[in-house]
Amino acid sequence: MAKILPLHDMLRDNCQKHGIVHEFLSIDGSMIPYHGHHSAKQFIRNKPVGFGYKMWMMCSADGYPYNFSIYCGKDENRKLPLGSQVVMDMLQPVVNKDSHVIFFDNFFTSYALMVDLTKQDFRARGTIRENRTEKCHLLPKKEIEKKERFL
Template sequence: MIPYRGRHSAKQFIRNKPVRFGYKMWMMCSADGYPYNFSLYCGKEENRKEPLGTQVVMNMLQPVVNKDEHVVFFDNFFTSHALMVNLTKKGVRACGTIRDNRTGKCPLMSKKDAEKKERGSYDYRSDDVVLCARWNDNSIVTVASNYYGISPMQKVNRWVKKEGKKNIQQPYLITMYNKGMGGVDVCDQMLSTYRPRLRSRKWYWNIFAQLLNLSIVASFRFYQYVNPTSEVSHKDFRRDIARTLIRIQEPRKRKGGPTSTVPKAIRYDNVNHFLEQCPQGRCILCKKNTRLSCVKCEKRLHKGCSALFHKK
């Protein structure tokens, strides 16, 4: 949800959301929260011939080239037997929780009978295209998939009444659903952590701020993928972007006081780091007097120290 409390025909009200008023945005993300595709919900379409959840999933998957190399996960708002069959025809592997009225009349054990069974019990049916499984956990969970199956059975640790902690069996498709699901929630959490606050009531400013915020989240996830050993936090990454953008502007005259550190994006880019004459001062590395400074970093450096300072 994109927060917005002004007046617009596309504004939504969803009671159970953390952001109740605003624009609804459909998103497709990786398991770690990297956004792949998104679409703004503008209201009901008159010429729609299929359920909304099915239409959203098919539209989100249009840019995907090698569909057989990915597995798509979604919750029970989208999942239906017809959608699973349609995705199978297009070569898309999928898995998701499903509501009872969308299983295509699958003859699974009823929820009342499943609740009477011991914790960890399960039931499943398959028509050779879609497999539906019902598992007894804290509550009854029903999952459908056109790719994963029941085996190999997994073991999970649960608290069982009068028995304490106990390892119970869990079908494989539910294990994979728990691993693959939740990327959109991770992305939404990162977006809300440092969301720009705009006081304007113009409808387009909140959408613009959301897209700008989304691009930073995507950049941070890509940075973590390229630099897996980096310990830069999300906040520090945003601060480095801000410092870099400030450095691009014309330099201002200093009024004394301590100097700020040079952002890594500028310090190690190996572009236009030339030395020029300046008033005498301390070298940033060796602390000895020098009359040279870097044009771009605005730090005093000797010729020998310059190569060391700009080397990562």
């Protein structure tokens, strides 16, 4: 990745040049298709693009990328779980924290992450896995499924 890192950084800096102007931001992973041999290549089962490079991205509601990074494997210095670390890293360039709403899926969402984001004045929403609710007192899954959805 060292060969393309200068281009990667230049593209990211240009995407952030005028600031983060959209209210709704989404953090998710995406795949860049690649079928050759490389140590950073990932395989993710049941995805439209199964083989390739994994990228973490923070985009606006209309798809404009504000921050992104290529996943190169396990980081020995990481203190948080991977999903929480990715969210915190992607949110680094956000200045006006209370003027944005952050959305992410159940890979990233955890009780501890939501507490950390609230302490930093971020408004965040995300689906959650049953085993990551910790101290939250939520309705049982069957009761939630019976309720009507709203926006």
